[in-house]
Amino acid sequence: MWKFLLLNLVLALTATALDTINISETQGSYGFAVDYQNNQFLLDGQPFRYVSGSFHYFRTPRHYWRDRLRKLRAAGLNAVSTYVEWSLHQPQPDTWMWSGEADLMHFLNLAQEEGLMVLLRPGPYICAERDLGGLPYWLLNRVPDIRFRTNDQRYMGYVTVYLNEVLKKIKPLLRGQGGPIIMVQVENEYGSYSACDIQYMVSLQQLFSHHVGTDALLYTTDGALVKMLQCGVVTGAYATVDFGVYSNVTKAFEIMRIFQPRGPLVNSEFYPGWLTHWGEPFQTVGKRAVKTKLYEMLSVGASVNIYMFYGGTNFGFTSGANGGETFSPQLTSYDYDAPLTEAGDPTPKYFAIRDVIAKYLPMPNLTIPTISPKGDYGPILMESIINLFDPLARTLFGTNQITTTTLPTFESLDLPYGLVLYEAYLPQGGPDSSILHAIATDRALVYVDSHLVSTLSRTQKTSTIPLEQPYGSRIQLLLENQGHLNYGSGMEDFKGLWNVTVNGSPIPQWNVTGFRLNTVKPLRNLESTRSNHGTLNNGPVFLKGEFTIEGKPLDTFLDTTGWGKGVAYINGHNLGRYWPLAGPQMTLYVPAPYLRRGQNELILLELEFVPRTKKMTFVTVPKLGNNTET
Numbered sequence: 258m259w260k261f262l263l264l265n266l267v268l269a270l271t272a273t274a275l276d277t278i279n280i281s282e283t284q285g286s287y288g289f290a291v292d293y294q295n296n297q298f299l300l301d302g303q304p305f306r307y308v309s310g311s312f313h314y315f316r317t318p319r320h321y322w323r324d325r326l327r328k329l330r331a332a333g334l335n336a337v338s339t340y341v342e343w344s345l346h347q348p349q350p351d352t353w354m355w356s357g358e359a360d361l362m363h364f365l366n367l368a369q370e371e372g373l374m375v376l377l378r379p380g381p382y383i384c385a386e387r388d389l390g391g392l393p394y395w396l397l398n399r400v401p402d403i404r405f406r407t408n409d410q411r412y413m414g415y416v417t418v419y420l421n422e423v424l425k426k427i428k429p430l431l432r433g434q435g436g437p438i439i440m441v442q443v444e445n446e447y448g449s450y451s452a453c454d455i456q457y458m459v460s461l462q463q464l465f466s467h468h469v470g471t472d473a474l475l476y477t478t479d480g481a482l483v484k485m486l487q488c489g490v491v492t493g494a495y496a497t498v499d500f501g502v503y504s505n506v507t508k509a510f511e512i513m514r515i516f517q518p519r520g521p522l523v524n525s526e527f528y529p530g531w532l533t534h535w536g537e538p539f540q541t542v543g544k545r546a547v548k549t550k551l552y553e554m555l556s557v558g559a560s561v562n563i564y565m566f567y568g569g570t571n572f573g574f575t576s577g578a579n580g581g582e583t584f585s586p587q588l589t590s591y592d593y594d595a596p597l598t599e600a601g602d603p604t605p606k607y608f609a610i611r612d613v614i615a616k617y618l619p620m621p622n623l624t625i626p627t628i629s630p631k632g633d634y635g636p637i638l639m640e641s642i643i644n645l646f647d648p649l650a651r652t653l654f655g656t657n658q659i660t661t662t663t664l665p666t667f668e669s670l671d672l673p674y675g676l677v678l679y680e681a682y683l684p685q686g687g688p689d690s691s692i693l694h695a696i697a698t699d700r701a702l703v704y705v706d707s708h709l710v711s712t713l714s715r716t717q718k719t720s721t722i723p724l725e726q727p728y729g730s731r732i733q734l735l736l737e738n739q740g741h742l743n744y745g746s747g748m749e750d751f752k753g754l755w756n757v758t759v760n761g762s763p764i765p766q767w768n769v770t771g772f773r774l775n776t777v778k779p780l781r782n783l784e785s786t787r788s789n790h791g792t793l794n795n796g797p798v799f800l801k802g803e804f805t806i807e808g809k810p811l812d813t814f815l816d817t818t819g820w821g822k823g824v825a826y827i828n829g830h831n832l833g834r835y836w837p838l839a840g841p842q843m844t845l846y847v848p849a850p851y852l853r854r855g856q857n858e859l860i861l862l863e864l865e866f867v868p869r870t871k872k873m874t875f876v877t878v879p880k881l882g883n884n885t886e887t
């Protein structure tokens with residue numbers, strides 16, 4: 258261990274001597290570098306320090322990118338940090354997406370127009386509380402025994418293709434070329450990953466360096482612990498740390514100094530809030546603590562990136578899950594208790610941070626943001642359209658049914674997300690009451706003879722249930738992928754049913770149908786049907802409601818209180834999962850660009866429970882749990 262530490266020290270010192278910048282040489286031309294002698298950054302040859310904010314373009318509609326960037330700038334921030342999400346840009350091995358909501362270049366250009374430098378974090382792994390930490394799900398079906406985040410050549414083959422594509426694209430926007438990107442992160446908190454494959458980091462650094470050269474600074478970010486930096490740092494990338502309000506600033510930077518003896522101090526992720534999982538209280542961080550720690554860091558000359566300054570939303574099925582002892586899927590909201598709310602509104606924390614920054618950086622002459630008006634569109638009556646298990650719904654939404662002896666995973670069905678229905682006949686002639694054993698990743702509703710009997714849950718560790726349905730003949734298991742793991746070891750997170758037995762015996766044959774649920778267009782021509790409220794014993798139901806907006810649409814929140822668990826779509830946009838039974842998130846953020854003047858359409862796929870009123874309401878204030886602002 259000590260030998261290893263010494264080696265790192267020697268490497269870092271060598272880098273110091275080689276990289277020393279002649280200030281007068283770079284003055285007047287574009288560039289970004291480290292001035293090791295004076296422990297500072299140099300932007301275009303001038304001493305520079307950043308206070309940056311994290312804002313992920315993939316968590317807010319493109320329409321709002323400029324608005325949010327301007328609000329960052331108005332708080333005095335001079336840089337924005339974003340991850341690049343591999344799975345968004347390469348949804349299939351032969352498909353690339355770089356336009357519309359995936360127009361990274363547009364986002365970077367807007368940042369520059371709004372007076373912000375950029376800290377770019379292209380991964381390939383990003384965590385970010387996103388599905389599979391930003392890695393595309395298809396890696397799991399192309400290479401089922403893949404070893405993520407290692408020098409596994411099959412993984413590295415795909416990584417190389419992706420990084421070549423993204424790094425070639427962003428090259429003209431690097432600072433050395435006159436663009437806004439000053440720093441490019443290699444991997445992401447790699448020191449927290451158990452593999453600790455140094456050769457992997459060396460290969461990545463070479464790939465990044467090949468494209469970035471000296472046009473921007475490569476860097477790494479790790480938790481402020483020696484054992485993390487040992488696995489996370491790599492020669493040729495500037496080593497930085499990340500920590501929140503509960504850490505000792507002096508101590509954290511002392512640890513950074515072991516690996517980065519000279520150069521500016523950097524906290525690459527300072528947490529002004531925190532993430533929340535379904536079923537736990539909404540996580541908050543007090544504004545006073547944020548103010549005190551930010552002040553402390555800026556007073557010792559550090560550069561800081563605030564993670565998140567603006568969190569946004571995990572629209573659709575993009576949220577991930579944490580693992581370890583308990584499987585914990587992330588909320589749809591990524592409000593994060595950040596200085597700007599999910600709807601982009603300033604909070605008292607925003608102004609507290611602005612006050613601190615104003616002591617250290619010149620403030621821009623920009624209008625102070627205010628809370629935007631919200632639409633109060635009231636209650637909408639939701640009418641049932643069709644049951645998901647109805648033959649017509651299967652035709653419209655399902656993959657072709659397959660009959661098989663082995664249970665396929667989502668990945669082997671090439672389903673990135675959604676639901677899979679597994680159906681079989683129960684063995685006959687057994688006892689009246691049977692025991693079902695099945696391990697579900699992640700959650701399965703269990704029906705016997707079209708009657709909901711129980712739920713299998715990875716989170717609750719429920720894998721054995723009695724089937725108290727005498728003479729039951731047919732079993733249906735509707736499995737939900739609640740988001741692939743985004744963090745920790747064992748991220749090769751296949752979604753499926755494992756080791757299924759009834760009274761200890763396997764079931765010989767299954768019918769399997771997948772539901773991708775990426776679109777609700779097929780409902781367009783269906784009429785509403787009469788149906789009951791209460792527990793949905795016979796399977797999930799699509800419901801539709803219509804409402805009219807007069808005048809310009811405004812942001813609003815869909816209040817799901819009283820309903821069970823499901824997915825909501827507005828005018829075809831998937832707002833994400835809702836789950837008021839678990840909480841703490843009760844409302845889904847509805848951005849104005851998803852609405853239109855005149856008639857609008859809300860569609861739900863409700864899995865479990867329809868309240869008696871059959872109404873969902875649009876409200877002006879979000880309900881995310883206990884927000885105890887201090």
Ligand SMILES: *[C@@H]1O[C@H](CO)[C@@H](O)[C@H](O)[C@H]1NC(C)=O
Nearest residue numbers: 277278279280281282283284
């Ligand atoms: C720095 O650059 C200037 C101008 O090119 C040159 O005169 C000077 O010798 C350089 N100093 C060092 C230390 O390289």
Ligand SMILES: *[C@@H]1O[C@H](CO)[C@@H](O)[C@H](O)[C@H]1NC(C)=O
Nearest residue numbers: 504505506507508509511512
């Ligand atoms: C913070 O860490 C420094 C350096 O390790 C130590 O001297 C100081 O006592 C710590 N402060 C607190 C409040 O623990």
Ligand SMILES: *[C@@H]1O[C@H](CO)[C@@H](O)[C@H](O)[C@H]1NC(C)=O
Nearest residue numbers: 537538539840841881882883
């Ligand atoms: C709200 O706070 C109370 C008391 O701290 C706690 O018991 C409850 O679980 C919280 N509710 C939510 C939705 O976070």
Ligand SMILES: *[C@@H]1O[C@H](CO)[C@@H](O)[C@H](O)[C@H]1NC(C)=O
Nearest residue numbers: 331619620621622623624625
């Ligand atoms: C600030 O901006 C306003 C509006 O654009 C302008 O009128 C004013 O002169 C500016 N003030 C300074 C100090 O630049």
Ligand SMILES: *[C@@H]1O[C@H](CO)[C@@H](O)[C@H](O)[C@H]1NC(C)=O
Nearest residue numbers: 660680681682731732767768
């Ligand atoms: C499986 O599908 C076949 C063909 O549609 C059907 O005859 C059979 O009843 C199905 N089995 C179950 C358990 O639903």
Ligand SMILES: *[C@@H]1O[C@H](CO)[C@@H](O)[C@H](O)[C@H]1NC(C)=O
Nearest residue numbers: 695696697698754755756757
């Ligand atoms: C299924 O059972 C086998 C054999 O008992 C066991 O090795 C395996 O870990 C089980 N799978 C899961 C997902 O628990």
